[in-house]
Amino acid sequence: MSKSGGWFAVVTVLGALLLPFWAEYAGEPFVLDVIIRLMILAIAASSLNLILGYSGMVSLGHAVFIGIGAYAVGIPAYYDLNSGWLQLAAALGASGFFALLTGLICLRTRGAYFIMITLAFAQMMYFIFVSIEEYGGDDGLVIYSRSEMGPGVDLDDNNQLYFLVLFCLIAVMILIHRLTRSDFGQVIRSIKINEVRMQALGFDTFRYRLVCYVISGMICGLAGWLLGNFTGFISPEMMDWTRSGELIAMVLLGGAATVVGPLLGAGIFIGVETLLPDMTIYWHLYLGILLIIVAKFGRGGLLGWWTRWQSRSRP
Amino acid sequence: MSVELEARGISRRFGGIHAVADIDLCLEKGKIHAVIGPNGAGKTTLVGLLAGSLTADKGEIRLGQCDATLLPVHERVKLGLGRTFQITSLFGELSVFESIAIAVQGYQGHSFRFWAPANRKSALIERVHELAHDVGLDHELDAQAEALSHGKHRLLEIAMALAGFPSILLLDEPAAGLGAEETQNLIAILNRVKSDAALLLVEHDMDVVFSVADEVTVMVDGAVIATGSPDHIRNNQRAQQAYLGESGSEYA
Numbered sequence: 001m002s003k004s005g006g007w008f009a010v011v012t013v014l015g016a017l018l019l020p021f022w023a024e025y026a027g028e029p030f031v032l033d034v035i036i037r038l039m040i041l042a043i044a045a046s047s048l049n050l051i052l053g054y055s056g057m058v059s060l061g062h063a064v065f066i067g068i069g070a071y072a073v074g075i076p077a078y079y080d081l082n083s084g085w086l087q088l089a090a091a092l093g094a095s096g097f098f099a100l101l102t103g104l105i106c107l108r109t110r111g112a113y114f115i116m117i118t119l120a121f122a123q124m125m126y127f128i129f130v131s132i133e134e135y136g137g138d139d140g141l142v143i144y145s146r147s148e149m150g151p152g153v154d155l156d157d158n159n160q161l162y163f164l165v166l167f168c169l170i171a172v173m174i175l176i177h178r179l180t181r182s183d184f185g186q187v188i189r190s191i192k193i194n195e196v197r198m199q200a201l202g203f204d205t206f207r208y209r210l211v212c213y214v215i216s217g218m219i220c221g222l223a224g225w226l227l228g229n230f231t232g233f234i235s236p237e238m239m240d241w242t243r244s245g246e247l248i249a250m251v252l253l254g255g256a257a258t259v260v261g262p263l264l265g266a267g268i269f270i271g272v273e274t275l276l277p278d279m280t281i282y283w284h285l286y287l288g289i290l291l292i293i294v295a296k297f298g299r300g301g302l303l304g305w306w307t308r309w310q311s312r313s314r315p
Numbered sequence: 316m317s318v319e320l321e322a323r324g325i326s327r328r329f330g331g332i333h334a335v336a337d338i339d340l341c342l343e344k345g346k347i348h349a350v351i352g353p354n355g356a357g358k359t360t361l362v363g364l365l366a367g368s369l370t371a372d373k374g375e376i377r378l379g380q381c382d383a384t385l386l387p388v389h390e391r392v393k394l395g396l397g398r399t400f401q402i403t404s405l406f407g408e409l410s411v412f413e414s415i416a417i418a419v420q421g422y423q424g425h426s427f428r429f430w431a432p433a434n435r436k437s438a439l440i441e442r443v444h445e446l447a448h449d450v451g452l453d454h455e456l457d458a459q460a461e462a463l464s465h466g467k468h469r470l471l472e473i474a475m476a477l478a479g480f481p482s483i484l485l486l487d488e489p490a491a492g493l494g495a496e497e498t499q500n501l502i503a504i505l506n507r508v509k510s511d512a513a514l515l516l517v518e519h520d521m522d523v524v525f526s527v528a529d530e531v532t533v534m535v536d537g538a539v540i541a542t543g544s545p546d547h548i549r550n551n552q553r554a555q556q557a558y559l560g561e562s563g564s565e566y567a
Contacts, residue, residue: 178429178430178432179429179430181432181433182428182429182430182431182432182433183420183426183427183428183431183433184426184427184428184429185429185433186413186416186417186420186426186433186434187417187420187426190406190409190417193406193407193408193409194404194405194406196368196404197400197404197405197406197475198417198421199368199387199388199389199392200366200368200388200392200397200398200400200404200476201392201417201418201421201422201475201478201479202389202392202393202421202422202479203389203421203426204387204389204390205389208426211427
């Protein structure tokens with residue numbers, strides 16, 4: 001990491017740590033809610049980045065893992081099973097299992113076919129949950145009690161939930177930083193560049209892409225577990241394909257195949273979503289225009305634009 | 316001399332075209348076996364069948380003691396097979412060092428190591444330098460692969476193929492597009508490599524073929540029309556007709 005990047009990270013983390021105290025002092029608890037949502041979406045976008053950015057697989061069904069993670073809170077809570085560790089294990093286990101199962105099929109396809117088949121699997125889950133009346137069908141399910149993490153931790157306290165989400169986000173970003181620079185990461189990135197050559201070098205590329213897909217799904221399941229706790233209300237709509245599209249937008253806006261990009265992208269997305277509706281009801285239009293601009297001119301997203309600008313201003 | 320690769324009666328059709336028809340081939344350690352023939356003779360298809368990127372419709376392929384007929388590419392590599400590509404197939408964005416390093420990594424069994432940074436182990440770094448030295452890319456290690464000249468691309472291809480200590484090496488037109496000096500360098504490399512491996516050399520450059528090959532096979536329309544020592548092929552009338560002398564006849 002560059003020196004300025006390091007300072008930027010320190011300042012950001014310090015600011016994030018102090019934010020709840022400021023919010024309380026300034027009487028703006030709403031800000032905390034916005035930032036929690038931002039960080040959860042950043043975790044989900046980071047997980048998508050692992051397959052989209054680093055491995056070059058565009059999935060249009062990634063939000064399904066958010067839904068699975070959220071239902072892993074909601075369904076146990078429905079039966080008064082409120083242990084957070086149990087729910088977390090269920091979220092990671094179910095999303096990992098779903099990724100493994102669908103990955104075995106999806107990953108045999110490429111390009112547009114991969115997009116369509118991930119979309120198909122996600123929509124299948126969507127309609128399965130719509131059809132389960134017991135868990136509210138398409139009306140969704142209210143979670144009356146947040147996960148119980150043991151003595152001393154109370155997630156009903158928004159500040160504590162905030163710190164949990166912050167901790168998870170930092171952990172995920174460190175994990176992805178290490179992962180993408182490890183032997184495994186080197187393999188994944190090289191497969192993206194030239195899969196045929198990787199096979200000729202003795203790599204069983206399918207297995208590596210499958211493991212990457214499962215890790216990605218599990219991280220997104222973690223985001224779902226956090227989101228279920230945060231919103232206290234879950235519905236099939238969370239795994240709708242438009243949600244997956246938003247995750248793609250975040251990754252591309254911020255900068256694919258970078259550790260910080262998805263966080264920046266989630267920030268831009270939440271910023272637009274929070275600020276613009278006050279000014280115009282057609283805010284989706286402006287988000288669309290922003291996406292077109294990034295797609296046309298901003299290769300590498302905001303981060304790519306920033307690094308290019310920096311290297312130009314330096315002699 | 317030990318037989319490293321043996322193909323018996325392998326065939327492959329693409330629709331109505333018999334790209335490779337009933338070919339027998341034997342590669343021995345310490346020998347360079349050249350395959351020549353006009354464009355479209357099925358030479359690259361043959362390489363694909365041996366490497367496993369294509370599967371044979373008929374026939375049998377043995378690597379060492381193992382039946383490899385149905386094995387996928389990466390498992391044939393584990394049995395000691397290495398290859399280069401006719402059309403340069405590299406990792407453009409990676410540096411030369413990283414490109415060779417990933418090839419070395421491929422030889423070291425699995426790469427399911429998720430935490431420690433890649434390319435830091437001294438054994439790996441040493442091996443990368445050794446391979447770069449073998450082909451003469453010592454000074455280009457930091458260069459981006461796609462920034463190299465065509466000749467150096469071909470050398471990088473070979474360095475990557477050699478990373479796994481292959482006992483069989485399939486080279487698909489390694490001399491294509493090389494200048495005279497680069498060609499001499501390539502010939503020197505091939506002569507060095509062949510002491511440890513069995514080589515299959517698909518090549519259009521007859522100077523290269525006749526200066527390094529221990530055995531030559533001539534392919535036309537997917538079939539072998541002649542096989543034998545370079546001298547034998549030079550004097551073989553069918554081979555000459557098909558390829559060597561009267562190149563005009565195929566357009567007649």
